[in-house]
Amino acid sequence: xxxxxxxxxxxxxxxxxxxxxxxxxxxxxxxxxxxxxxxxxxxxxxxxxxxxxxxxxxxxxxxxxxxxxxxxxxxxxxxxxxxxxxxxxxxxxxxxxxxxxxxxxxxxxxxxxxxxxxxxxxxxxxxxxxxxxxxxxxxxxxxxxxxxxxxxxxxxxxxxxxxxxxxxxxxxxxxxxxxxxxxxxxxxxxxxxxxxxxxxxxxxxxxxxxxxxxxxxxxxxxxxxxxxxxxxxxxxxxxxxxxxxxxxxxxxxxxxxxxxxxxxxxxxxxxxxxxxxxxxxxxxxxxxxxxx
Numbered sequence: 001x002x003x004x005x006x007x008x009x010x011x012x013x014x015x016x017x018x019x020x021x022x023x024x025x026x027x028x029x030x031x032x033x034x035x036x037x038x039x040x041x042x043x044x045x046x047x048x049x050x051x052x053x054x055x056x057x058x059x060x061x062x063x064x065x066x067x068x069x070x071x072x073x074x075x076x077x078x079x080x081x082x083x084x085x086x087x088x089x090x091x092x093x094x095x096x097x098x099x100x101x102x103x104x105x106x107x108x109x110x111x112x113x114x115x116x117x118x119x120x121x122x123x124x125x126x127x128x129x130x131x132x133x134x135x136x137x138x139x140x141x142x143x144x145x146x147x148x149x150x151x152x153x154x155x156x157x158x159x160x161x162x163x164x165x166x167x168x169x170x171x172x173x174x175x176x177x178x179x180x181x182x183x184x185x186x187x188x189x190x191x192x193x194x195x196x197x198x199x200x201x202x203x204x205x206x207x208x209x210x211x212x213x214x215x216x217x218x219x220x221x222x223x224x225x226x227x228x229x230x231x232x233x234x235x236x237x238x239x240x241x242x243x244x245x246x247x248x249x250x251x252x253x254x255x256x257x258x259x260x261x262x263x264x265x266x267x268x269x270x271x272x273x274x275x276x277x278x279x280x281x282x283x284x285x286x287x288x289x290x291x292x
Contacts, residue, residue, distance in 0.1 A: 001112070001141070001256070083278045085108070085274070085275050085277070086272060087107050087110070087272070087273055087275065088106050088110075088270050089109065089110035089256070089271045089273065090110075090112070091124075092112070092121050093268075095123055096266075096267060097130060098264075098266070101264050103134040103265075105264045105265060106265075109138055110140070111124060111127045111128050111141070113128075113141060115142065115145070116145045117148050117149055117152035120156070128164070137166075137168050137282065138167055138168060139166050139168030139169055139170065140161055140166055140171065141171035141172070141173050142156070143175075144193065144196060146180060146184060146192050146193075150192050150195045150196050151195075154203065157170070158200060158204055161204060162203065167286035168286055169206055169209040170206060170209070171209045172200070172208045172209070172210060172211065173211045174211060174216060174221075175212060175213065175216050176216045176219075186220060186224065187222075187224075189220050190221050196208070209232065209253065209254070210233065211256075212232075212234065213234065213236060227248075228248035232251070234255050236256070237257060243255050251276065252276055253275065254273045254276070255274045258271070259271045
């Protein structure tokens with residue numbers, strides 16, 4: 001996910017649920033290959049399942065056309081074809097977005113809002129209002145720094161969303177960057193993230209979605225069970241039919257499948273994600289936000 005100085009770096013020695021200035025490009029997950037890019041249709045069938053190699057958590061990336069451009073012709077025997085809608089996440093690294101063009105190619109958008117205790121993405125305001133005018137469901141994300149004051153991070157993030165919280169869940173981008181996670185135990189990191197989650201829920205009325213990947217989550221948070229009721233945006237660049245779920249979760253809401261997407265309306269590369277459902281189910285997700 002582009003964050004400060006490079007989305008949607010992985011989030012973690014390599015967001016999703018994404019995300020999404022200070023550090024230079026954050027590292028993406030080292031155990032997962034990057035998927036190639038092709039402009040997606042707003043709705044497409046999930047890629048056909050492939051047999052993973054033994055003891056390999058995520059297989060290498062497939063050819064772009066197989067993953068993004070065209071639906072699979074026929075599902076494997078016993079497999080149900082799924083219609084997933086696709087979207088993007090943007091930040092300062094996509095300074096110009098042609099929203100009228102993008103709205104025909106993306107079903108949703110996540111926008112980087114903040115980082116640490118005081119940083120605001122310089123394109124947040126423009127991207128946030130542009131997505132709204134285009135009628136695209138929006139979610140905002142905060143890049144979490146465990147070494148920074150958690151209460152101040154909550155305040156930095158939520159004050160920009162209180163006037164307009166968006167249609168999709170707020171997101172906390174949890175990915176290891178440089179030395180940010182050094183010196184903490186899993187329990188300490190989980191406590192800090194729990195504090196952030198509770199602060200966001202108190203201010204905005206919704207639990208934040210966790211954007212992460214397997215390496216960061218299993219190594220630094222030890223698959224902590226507190227967060228399994230939070231929505232999950234998983235970054236995984238793989239040729240499997242679906243990303244492998246972290247321990248405890250039973251479902252992913254969003255799957256960031258590439259950081260090198262090419263989409264009409266955006267110059268250059270952009271993070272792309274699937275929503276785990278069709279367009280009507282996506283509407284149901286943000287209808288929940290209005291009810292809270």
